[in-house]
Amino acid sequence: MREVRLLGGPVEFRGALDLEDRADGVMPRRLPAWTREQYQDPSVYGATLLPSGVRLVFRTDSTEIEFDVLTSTGQLDTDPRPRPTGMLELLVDGAPAGRRQAPVGNVMRMAGPGAPQRIVPGEPGTVRFAGLPAGMKHVELWLPQQTPTELVALRANGEVLAPDPDGRRRWVHHGSSLSHCIEADGPTGTWPVVAATIGGVEVINLSQAGNALLDPYVARTIRDMPADLISLKTGINIVSLAAFRLRTFGPAVHGFLDTIREGHPDTPLVVVSPVSCPAVEETPGPTAVDRDGQITALGAPADVADGALSLAVVRAELARIVKARQADDPRLHYLDGRELLGPGETDDLTDGLHPTAAAYRRMGERFAAYAFAGDGPFR
Template identity: 50%
Template sequence: MSTHPLITTPLTEDLLRGALDLERTGHGLLPHRLPARARARNTDGQLAMAEAQPSGVRLVLRTRATVVELDTVPTKRVYVGAPPRPDGVYDLLVDGRLAGRASVAGGNTLTIDMATGSAEVLPGPAGTLRFSGLSAGLKDIEIWLPHNETTELIALRTDAPVEPVPGRGRAVWLHHGSSISHGSDAASPTTTWPARAAALGGVELVNLGFGGGALLDPFTARALRDTPADRISVKLGINLVNTDVMRLRAFTPAVHGFLDTIREGHPTTPLLVVSPVLCPIHENTPGPSAPDHSALSEGKLSFRAAGDPAETAAGKLTLSIIRAELARIVEQRAAEDPNLHYLDGRELYGEADAVELPLPDALHPDAATHLRIGERFAELAFRADGPLAVAVD
């Protein structure tokens, strides 16, 4: 047990990675994964919640401390009629290896009624995360914040001084996608599929996966355009189906516009377009997705496809239609853009996987599936001859 008094270190930008903006609040620091200008353009409460959940955001510091404390105000989500959600998880890495895992109780409570679409926030107190018994030598510490729980950072305390960690010279991988990329039902922030893929690929992750928010929004494209990156991937499709926001006529030019905007800031950066992983309810049935009220009555959260396959004749989107169109768009553009590539999402999670590891709520993969997707993405994208290949010294 440490006998040294704890030192409070100001929480500053150079101690955080993975966030595009840090908002000073009345309590402390709130990491955002969209910049302020993009947030000002957004009118969707779901996206506002998702981008403020710090998937891929981590505190990174160098220290001899044996004790690290972090005061935070988490925001817990409660869905009316569904079982309680577990508290968000913080992962502690010491010199790149998992060394601890914990949660913070208390905080705000966001109650969401999926039947009515209403949401209510009940304010709550800050809590303290504590990791102790760490080795006394100089080491690099990362605290990955909960990927699915809005987390206000209040205070950082240690029993030895801390300093920022210099850049490791790794390639920065900028990724955008839906709730699956956000982390959905992964076990912890370092086991979301993008975090797992980044660790295996030896790259620095900036995760712009937003639950319910991969909708080809121009302000998201501009955020990708303006964020420094060495490798970029965009995983598109499922949210366009389950929100039923556009038809094929609008989808094709919207994809072109999204990619055009990214290319304004990254004209030659390797860019991988990833189509949706298998989702049986929407392969050939359009959206929107709707809560399965029969499952809710049994205390389970599940979804169903509320569209009609016949509606595809009028341009409604299904995952099969989206995959075919994305493949066509990338093939067309690649004739003039050799650094643009396509990956069929079913190579990450396909029919055989769905038999072995079915989607528990019909939309989102479970913890084991996140690891599988991450391992496959790393193999397919970051290998020596892959579209996002990273040179190894």
């Protein structure tokens, strides 16, 4: 087994816009380094480290490959086990070739959600894939979408070369945790990856769990990066955090779209409204988690008349904005998120908000049927 350089070598990180060179290894991030100066909330930085859609790509004639990885996962003091680290998935020439549980590394202990963390340092673990087909092949290692994962080392028993250029169209997507898909059964089970696989495109998932708030630095990131297809799924975090009123929400949407259009004036762009979430369909946020672990709204329906946002209001406003802009922007499209997961499927919401792994796959299949169809916006 020969060690292969992770930086400055043949391996390519796709789905990451920044690579932090740390003492132990390479930590991929899904937003550029310059964005760190534009937010203070540590949850934003943490979300960028959760590598949804991030993969290592290379060509090799190896039949055995080893990866040393250092994960960082959380653990409540009341729980004897760390949170699940998720799966590492290997694809060979586009086909599944193995799944391995990501080893536990660093553990962040906390008394409860939002409490200060105490880091228990861990060691890198080794994940091995053997029995791979002989001959030169295209290999992708997909990182667990819910766990920050440093790549410490790569070893192979054959030659490792740079990957061929990806000739597929590039789809850039931004959304909330419902696009980040922490609850998916693996990194290739997130709905954007499911849809991209069906559509035959490469997806870059810039979704930020808990932080899809029309942030200008995200719009500028999308504006400045190559993209053949773009989608924006917005609304649930805005309602859950009561981040906007009706007066400020519309201009923020316009500003986000205006910034993207500065760099991509003619690129197909789909605005997706929230999927069903019973707690905030008619009742505004903010939201909280009750004793049963279910999402509940803290606002009052009467507050809507004064400009508070429910999901019903958000959907109506997004549809209105897109319709108004389409006169000058015919490649702008609107998709009601309930077409991906509707009111009759709320039993598939694990906590009243986040879908099950099976529901995420359905969402991907439905988005693909809409977007990549003969008359779809991504056709």
